[in-house]
Structures are given as structure tokens and as C-alpha cells.
Amino acid sequence: MSEMIKGVVLRETTIGDYDKIMTVLTAEYGKLSVFARGAKRLKSQLFISTQLFAYSEMNLYKSTNTYYLQSADLIENFYHIRDTLEGSALAGYLADVAADIAVENQNEKELLRLVLNSLHAISLNKKPFAQIKSVFELRAAAIAGFMPNLVACAGCGNSDLETYYFDLTSGIFRCEECYRTDALILEKLAARQSEPDAIYPTGQIISLLTPSVFAAMRYAIYSQPNRIFAFELKDEETLRDFANVAEKYLLCHMDRNYGTLDFYHAVNL
Numbered sequence: 581m582s583e584m585i586k587g588v589v590l591r592e593t594t595i596g597d598y599d600k601i602m603t604v605l606t607a608e609y610g611k612l613s614v615f616a617r618g619a620k621r622l623k624s625q626l627f628i629s630t631q632l633f634a635y636s637e638m639n640l641y642k643s644t645n646t647y648y649l650q651s652a653d654l655i656e657n658f659y660h661i662r663d664t665l666e667g668s669a670l671a672g673y674l675a676d677v678a679a680d681i682a683v684e685n686q687n688e689k690e691l692l693r694l695v696l697n698s699l700h701a702i703s704l705n706k707k708p709f710a711q712i713k714s715v716f717e718l719r720a721a722a723i724a725g726f727m728p729n730l731v732a733c734a735g736c737g738n739s740d741l742e743t744y745y746f747d748l749t750s751g752i753f754r755c756e757e758c759y760r761t762d763a764l765i766l767e768k769l770a771a772r773q774s775e776p777d778a779i780y781p782t783g784q785i786i787s788l789l790t791p792s793v794f795a796a797m798r799y800a801i802y803s804q805p806n807r808i809f810a811f812e813l814k815d816e817e818t819l820r821d822f823a824n825v826a827e828k829y830l831l832c833h834m835d836r837n838y839g840t841l842d843f844y845h846a847v848n849l
């Protein structure tokens with residue numbers, strides 16, 4: 581039985597000289613492994629529509645656990661991603677993360693939309709790559725089940741602060757006063773280590789954030805999916821801090837390293 585499915589190519593592995601296996605992200609079926617026979621031949625009808633980052637309508641035939649690509653029509657190949665090494669490196673990292681968090685046989689409409697919007701933003705090249713990367717990281721973490729709560733201080737409920745003590749491990753934040761009260765309780769608990777039932781401080785990682793950085797995080801998390809990149813950062817320092825906290829937040833929840841991220845940093849020095 582064959583089926584028409586739209587999907588974006590996140591990863592590809594060459595098999596032999598001309599065949600490849602792709603990891604394809606679709607809205608309806610999440611992540612799929614697709615075998616594309618002869619797709620690496622320059623003259624193949626599949627050549628363009630199966631390249632990395634290509635978004636295509638694919639005619640797939642399913643046999644046991646593998647999908648075989650029969651034909652494909654390219655919808656968008658985000659060609660200009662390849663204009664810069666930084667853009668290619670960023671797209672490679674985003675695709676890697678998406679392939680990591682996408683689940684097989686599960687609706688991944690939201691993740692697919694995030695990936696397509698991000699690839700589009702990279703190819704347009706009108707926003708700093710660091711901003712695109714950070715928005716992607718925060719929203720990807722939220723889709724993967726780690727939605728931070730950026731509405732109000734976890735202690736007192738205040739929302740407009742001068743300094744935000746953001747807890748990367750639990751995705752909540754506190755105002756300075758609540759943070760200090762909490763820190764004091766944790767210190768007291770730590771001092772009671774000899775007591776068998778004492779609760780010990782957990783390995784919290786706290787990031788101190790300015791109102792501008794926090795506003796950017798709130799925008800990234802709460803804006804409409806088609807508006808996620810439509811904001812300006814105040815200055816270079818704000819962008820740097822925003823990028824720093826977004827990357828740390830995703831990585832601390834994914835609990836792994838990405839070679840593609842190391843490569844992105846290597847070409848952005």
C-alpha cells in the first residue's frame with residue numbers, strides 16, 4: 581500500500597554508491613525511516629527532492645518496518661541555507677535535534693512547523709543566526725515535554741522583575757527575595773546531612789537573567805508559531821545571554837551532546 585506524505589529530510593545515510601536511508605519528519609506519522617533507491621544518482625528523479633533539508637511530498641510504500649520512496653515532488657529546498665557555512669551548520673544542528681526529539685508514529689505537526697519555520701528563517705538570513713537558534717532550542721525543549729513556566733515567580737507570583745533567577749533544571753524562575761529565602765532553606769537542609777531523612781539540595785542550575793533576556797525568552801515560548809522570530813534584541817550582549825541560556829536549557833534536558841552543535845560553534849568563532 582502506498583501513501584502520499586509530506587516530510588522534511590533531517591538526516592541521510594548513503595548506502596552503497598547510489599542509495600540512501602533518510603530520517604524524514606512528517607506531521608501525521610512523526611519520524612520515519614525512508615529508503616530511497618538510486619536517489620544519489622544525479623539523473624535520478626529523486627535527487628533534488630531527497631536532499632538534506634528538502635521538504636517534499638513523497639509517495640511512500642510501506643513494507644514491514646521500512647518505508648520505500650517511490651516518487652517525490654519537491655515543495656521547498658531552502659536553497660539559500662547553503663549560502664553560508666554558518667547557515668548550513670545551524671540547519672544541521674536543528675535537524676539533528678528535531679530527529680532526536682521526534683517520535684515515530686506520533687503526530688509531530690508542531691515540531692514539523694517549527695523546523696520548517698526555522699529553516700525558512702535561516703535561508704532568508706534576515707535575523708541573527710543566534711536568535712533563530714535560541715528560539716528553536718526553547719520551543720523544541722517545550723515540544724519535547726520541557727515547557728518552562730515564564731509567567732510568574734514560583735515563590736510570590738510577581739512577574740515584572742529587575743533580575744530573574746531562572747532555574748534551568750526545573751524551568752521555573754524566582755525573584756531575588758524568593759531565591760534568597762529558598763537558598764537559605766537549602767543551606768539549612770545541607771547542614772542537616774547527618775539526619776537520615778533530610779532532603780538534600782538538588783543539583784539546581786540557576787541563570788541570572790536581565791529583563792531584556794527574559795522578555796526574549798517569553799516571546800520565544802509564548803508567541804504564535806508563525807511569529808516566533810519577529811522580535812528584536814536590544815544589543816549584542818542581550819543576544820549573547822539569550823543564546824547562552826537557550827542552549828543550556830535545551831542541553832540540560834536532552835542530556836546529550838550534539839556533534840553538529842560543536843561544528844556550529846567552530847564555524848562561528
Ligand SMILES: [Zn+2]
Pocket residue numbers: 733734735736737738754755756757758759
Ligand atoms: Zn518571588
